[in-house]
Amino acid sequence: MAYDEHLADRVRLELNDQKAQYEDLKMMGGMCFMVDDKMCIGVIEDTLMVRIDVENIDEYMAMEGVGPMQFTGKPMKSFLTIQPEAVDTDNELAYWVGQCLLFNPKAKSSKR
Numbered sequence: 001m002a003y004d005e006h007l008a009d010r011v012r013l014e015l016n017d018q019k020a021q022y023e024d025l026k027m028m029g030g031m032c033f034m035v036d037d038k039m040c041i042g043v044i045e046d047t048l049m050v051r052i053d054v055e056n057i058d059e060y061m062a063m064e065g066v067g068p069m070q071f072t073g074k075p076m077k078s079f080l081t082i083q084p085e086a087v088d089t090d091n092e093l094a095y096w097v098g099q100c101l102l103f104n105p106k107a108k109s110s111k112r
Helices: 005-017 053-060 090-106
Strands: 022-027 030-035 038-044 045-053 067-068 077-081
Touching: 005 030, 005 038, 005 090, 030 090, 038 090, 045 090, 053 067, 053 077
Parallel strands: none
Antiparallel strands: 022 030, 030 038, 038 045, 045 077, 067 077
């Protein structure tokens, strides 16, 4: 299944609303949004992929529709998946984009 282009467009709009400079790249069968050359947020199929601060992981995991990112079969540190029903509203999406942007300065850049 291709990624949800409508959700990707919503992410673009929210990144613009939050004045983020980003680059979007097709990656892992989905769309990834890079901020400061670091993976920040993405869309895989119909699911939002977020890169967040692990210090708040318990708080995030307690939220409805949030789960670990298990792209390789085991949880990926600092990455969570957000199910479609958890980002139905613009406010819900804005929250997750905001959390990703807050963490981005602390995130490690991937090796190129």
